Amino acid sequence: MSDFPIGVVPRCFALVPAAGVGSRSGADRPKQYVPLAGQAMMAHTLAALAAVPRIEATLVVLSPEDDQFEQAVPGFEGPRSWVARCGGDTRAETVANGLQVLREHGVAPHDWVLVHDAARCLLQPAWVDRLIDACQDDEVGGLLALPVADTLKAAGAAGAAGAAGAAGAAGAAGAASAHPRVAATVDRRGKWAAQTPQMFRLGLLAPALAAGLDGVTDEASAVEALGHQPLLVEASMENFKVTWPADFALAERLLRSRPTSV
Numbered sequence: 001m002s003d004f005p006i007g008v009v010p011r012c013f014a015l016v017p018a019a020g021v022g023s024r025s026g027a028d029r030p031k032q033y034v035p036l037a038g039q040a041m042m043a044h045t046l047a048a049l050a051a052v053p054r055i056e057a058t059l060v061v062l063s064p065e066d067d068q069f070e071q072a073v074p075g076f077e078g079p080r081s082w083v084a085r086c087g088g089d090t091r092a093e094t095v096a097n098g099l100q101v102l103r104e105h106g107v108a109p110h111d112w113v114l115v116h117d118a119a120r121c122l123l124q125p126a127w128v129d130r131l132i133d134a135c136q137d138d139e140v141g142g143l144l145a146l147p148v149a150d151t152l153k154a155a156g157a158a159g160a161a162g163a164a165g166a167a168g169a170a171g172a173a174g175a176a177s178a179h180p181r182v183a184a185t186v187d188r189r190g191k192w193a194a195q196t197p198q199m200f201r202l203g204l205l206a207p208a209l210a211a212g213l214d215g216v217t218d219e220a221s222a223v224e225a226l227g228h229q230p231l232l233v234e235a236s237m238e239n240f241k242v243t244w245p246a247d248f249a250l251a252e253r254l255l256r257s258r259p260t261s262v
């Protein structure tokens with residue numbers, strides 16, 4: 001990080017990976033295009049980012065096959081709103097490809113990139129400001145996240161109860177179940193659930209992702225693999241990622257309960 005110039009004020013840019021298909025969502029289209037509270041899901045996401053004055057510009061990274069964006073988010077493209085159809089097979093590839101596009105737009109290694117899932121459409125500008133406030137003077141950067149509140153279970157295989165004492169509860173025959181069984185209770189102390197945006201300098205994030213995309217599910221883990229410790233900045237449960245079929249109704253209720261769509 002000491003490579004970054006002293007005295008130059010870094011700018012903030014947003015990168016929105018939106019090249020996924022939403023295979024877990026059960027929707028009839030990529031989930032970012034499902035209508036919620038009168039607009040495509042992604043329109044809410046982009047409106048929240050557009051309402052953060054410190055974000056200079058937002059790049060949306062779509063699948064090369066995407067033919068829905070311009071209809072779903074009309075009038076998006078402009079001087080502060082960029083679109084690239086260079087999404088990859090994984091989220092990490094999509095982000096890595098998007099960083100190259102940011103470079104082509106003149107984003108410098110010392111500038112900050114806030115990567116935010118298109119599928120986190122409940123984002124509020126105030127949470128983005130909190131992240132920027134927390135990270136802008138930091139060496140590494142950080143991410144919105146939430147301390148885990150529930151007791152955590154590691155799932156084992158589905159099937160009959162096998163352990164000592166289970167036969168008494170399940171009956172001598174050991175009733176089989178489609179549900180997985182608890183393999184262990186995991187110590188939740190100090191555990192946080194990662195959200196987005198995740199905010200890192202372009203000059204740190206690009207090499208971190210280039211160092212290994214396999215199994216990387218967020219930007220922070222790529223940066224951690226280089227030995228850094230990103231900041232965990234507490235956010236809200238409402239900043240959840242629409243993933244499962246039931247999540248759409250919850251997102252819709254929350255969006256409709258807000259004074260505006262942002």
Ligand SMILES: Nc1ccn([C@@H]2O[C@H](COP(=O)(O)OP(=O)(O)OP(=O)(O)O)[C@@H](O)[C@H]2O)c(=O)n1
Pocket residue numbers: 016017018019020021022023024025031032061087088089090091092094095117118119120241242243
């Ligand atoms: N190859 C991919 C995969 C995902 N994403 C984006 O990464 C974000 C978070 O990913 P996720 O919620 O997993 O979305 P999907 O991959 O679409 O969903 P699923 O895993 O259920 O298929 C989403 O905005 C999604 O569009 C992406 O840009 N490129």
Ligand SMILES: C[C@](O)(CO)[C@H](O)COP(=O)(O)O
Pocket residue numbers: 091117193194195196217218219241
């Ligand atoms: C980046 C992320 O949203 C943080 O929770 C998450 O890791 C994305 O994972 P997915 O498997 O692509 O949903």
